[in-house]
Amino acid sequence: MPEHKVLLVTLNQSSDKWKARNCYVKNIVIKNYAIFARNKIVRKMMNKRITLLLLLFCFAGVASLYAQTLTIRIHNIKPVSGNLMVGVFNSGTGFPDVYYKGYKVQITDTIMVVTFTSLPKGKYAVSVYQDINKNGQLDKNVFGIPKEKYGFSNKANKPDYKESLFDFNNNLTVRITLK
Numbered sequence: 001m002p003e004h005k006v007l008l009v010t011l012n013q014s015s016d017k018w019k020a021r022n023c024y025v026k027n028i029v030i031k032n033y034a035i036f037a038r039n040k041i042v043r044k045m046m047n048k049r050i051t052l053l054l055l056l057f058c059f060a061g062v063a064s065l066y067a068q069t070l071t072i073r074i075h076n077i078k079p080v081s082g083n084l085m086v087g088v089f090n091s092g093t094g095f096p097d098v099y100y101k102g103y104k105v106q107i108t109d110t111i112m113v114v115t116f117t118s119l120p121k122g123k124y125a126v127s128v129y130q131d132i133n134k135n136g137q138l139d140k141n142v143f144g145i146p147k148e149k150y151g152f153s154n155k156a157n158k159p160d161y162k163e164s165l166f167d168f169n170n171n172l173t174v175r176i177t178l179k
Contacts, residue, residue: 070116071173074128074151077110082132082148086114089125092161096127096152104131125164126153128176149178 072086084107087099103114107130129138129150139147153174156163166174 068119068121068168069171070119070124070168071171072114072116072126072128073173073175074112074114075110075175075177076149077107077112077130077178079132080107080110082107082130083134084112084114085129085131085136087127088116088119089127089161090122095125095161096159099127119168121169123165124168125161125166126174126176127159127164128152128178130178151176151178
């Protein structure tokens with residue numbers, strides 16, 4: 001039986017890196033763009049890898065169907081300068097500083113929209129502040145009162161996770177007005 005030069009692509013299990021190399025094989029016949037292995041062991045390995053790839057593609061497709069989008073509309077942004085620091089929280093631990101997901105957005109208008117995609121269903125709270133001087137923190141005066149504008153979901157007046165909490169089951173838009 002003649003040898004065939006093929007490009008062999010393998011996945012290194014320990015490092016999760018793909019490796020491609022040219023090799024010559026005798027036990028594979030290429031027909032109509034499909035590869036058939038004559039050796040039962042090689043065929044079983046190929047079937048397992050193909051099945052695994054198909055399952056991964058199916059799970060990725062199903063997950064994208066159920067991806068939820070949380071849209072945050074922030075109002076009363078004045079002056080139109082600095083950054084918006086937006087955090088989504090799924091736990092009261094660390095609220096309002098240690099977020100589950102967060103964005104830093106350059107301010108370009110008095111009303112801004114920030115979108116979080118692929119959030120699982122659950123209970124969340126949102127915290128926003130306007131970082132005018134772009135130092136990455138909410139500046140406060142000597143008494144601990146914020147000098148920069150801030151806001152929370154559910155129109156909460158203070159950084160209280162339970163007051164800011166809302167149910168997130170489907171795509172949702174939350175409006176926050178900075179104070």
